Structure formats: structure tokens, C-alpha cells
Amino acid sequence: MSERTIELEILRYNPDTDEAPWKQTFTVPCQEEWVVLDAINYVKDHLDSSLSYRWSCHMAVCGSCGMMINGEPMLSCKAFIRDYGRKIRVEPLSHFPIERDLVVVLDDVMEKLPRVKPYIIRDEEKPVEEGEYKQTPTELYEFKQYSMCINCLLCYAACPQYGLNEEFIGPAVLALAHRYNKDSRDEGRDQREEITAAHEGVWECSFVGACSEVCPKAVDPAAAIQQMKIASTMDWYLDRLPAGLGTRIKTTLMPRRTAK
């Protein structure tokens, strides 16, 4: 098994002692099949046990180990050392406050997440004895892609709009709202639109598209947001049609929209 030595530059920050983050470089002997997370683990185990970072599964499922690698938001468990040069720069995810070293504060997104009501909303629940809500494979296909999000928040680190205005609800949360809007069992789109169709919702997005480019699970938040913009525009016009025509169109063509 071949081995190579890399210079791993890590942005450090200790909230108790540091005024500002600073860079520290470690020399790390790496195996050919190592990912950046392995190199960071090596630093923690052999060079500096005070290094703080989040990780869990090491297989791009838990979404914990997101960080900026050479300026790009990546899962460090999915970034192979062999794809980089001798020097690799590692920083905490952009656009989030740094808690300590590579650990960022995620409170803002955690506060936004429940605001879009990311769960199935029914006008009336049917009795249990009537059985489950069935879905065809086609109905599942409508939203499945948007349900694959692992909340790694690489999309927030990539989104310049979120970096400039933290009021923006942001890519992952809006994609999750879209996931429930597209679910055939759900009737809660009107409720979610209070948040998603607001200025800080989909309209803050200027379609840079970076969120989808960095998404490690091919969720495509940019697509979700653009589709929500179209739906929200349609609703705006329907709501302004005279004599309740818009409501009639909604209830006949979009029967799932009725939940209050």
C-alpha cells in the first residue's frame, strides 16, 4: 500500500484563548485510500488531541463532517487525499459562526427548519381502520430526490445569498418544504407558503446554483427553489382572479391544497 505525506493546513479557533482564527499546518503521512477526514483523525490521534471537529459515519450518510476543503464545501469523508496536491487547506463551513476549530454553530438553520413545517399536514386524518395512505411509485418519485437530504449544510456554505443575508431561509430547508409540498399525502402547501413565498423564502434566491453543485446527495435544492418560485407566482395570480375563480381553480385542479 503506497503512502504519501501531505501538509494539512487547518483553521484553528479556541473561543477561550483566541481573538480570531489562525492557521496551523500539520505534516500527515497518508495511505493511498485515505480521505481528508482520515488525515484529520490522524492529527487528532497523533499530533494534537485538542483539535475539534464533527464526524460520525465516515460514509457520506450522517452529514456531520462538512467543511471547506481548499475553499470548497465538501464532506471530508468523501474527499479523497489522492485527488489533491501536497497541500490541503481545511476550514470550518463558510457562512456559519465558528464554535471551535472546525465546529460551526448551526443554530440558525435549526431554528428555520421547523418554520416550513417539514412534516405531512392533513386537513383531516383518516381513521386508522381505513388503513395506510398509499402511494404509487410515480407519486413517490415526485419527491424522493428532495427527501435524500442529510442536513450536512454544504449548500448553505456554498450559497452566497445566505452569506450576505442570514434571514434567507436557505437551500436545504426550502428543498425540504418542497419535498412535503410534492408528497401526494400532504395538504399543507398553503401553510408552508407563508414562509417559503415570503421575500426571505424562495425570492431571496438569485439562482446562483452553487447549492446543487456542492450537494453530496444530488438533492438539487436549486431546482426545488425555482419550482417553488413558479408555484408561488401562479398562486399570486390565481389569488387575484375575480369572483373566487382562483379558489375554484385551486380546489378543482389542485385538490391537495385544501388544508387550513
Add this chain to the structure above:
Amino acid sequence: MSRNPYVRTVSPTTWYMRNGRYIRYILREVSSLFIGLYMAGLAMSLMRLAQGPKAWDAYVDGLSSPVALVFHALAFVFATYHAMSWFNVTPKAMRIRRGDDYVPGPLIVRAHYILWGVVSLVILVFVGVL
């Protein structure tokens, strides 16, 4: 141990210099300026046309000035970039159902380029260039 999170600020004026992805985006946005200016020029040409042959001839003469030529060359490059960048992202907003699946994105993009080519050809034939 106390919490003392460090907030990194994003420059509101130079943020787009951070990577190539943002530069491509800002170029797409800047391209709108050239398209807007070109449209203003087009509106002015109609105004000159309405003012009579003398005003129209002066306007046409003005179009062959170096400044006008450079502007139109730039506007053409930016309009092409603008159109291409939007064509390439169209599949994200346009989901067309075909049976149980959706029409593949690359097909939607190709359709836009083909339509663009056809419309351009029709216009070139119409104005007598071809």
C-alpha cells in the same frame, strides 16, 4: 469553558471573487446590463425612425462609430453568454412529465439551442442577410 463563536463577515462588494462559480454567476448578472442598454438603443432607434429620414440617417451613421461598434460587439458576447447560461439551467425549473419519468434535462437544453438556431436563421433570412 464559555461560548464565544467567531463570526466571519462576507464582503458585500467582493464576495463574488471567491471562486469561479460565483464569477460565472456575476457575469450572467452583469450581462443583463448590456442587454438592457442594447434594448434602450433599440427603443431609441424607433424614436429616431418616427422623427423622419434625417434623424434616422444620423442614427445609422452613429452606429458605425468605434464606440458603437465596440459596444455592440460586447453586447453580442454578453447576450450570447446570458442566453447560454439560462438555457443550461432551464431543466431545474422546467419539469416535463413523460410517462412515469421526466424529460431528461440535456434534451430540454438541446431543444432550447435548436429553437434559438431556428429563430436566428428565420430572422437572418427575414432581414436579407442569408
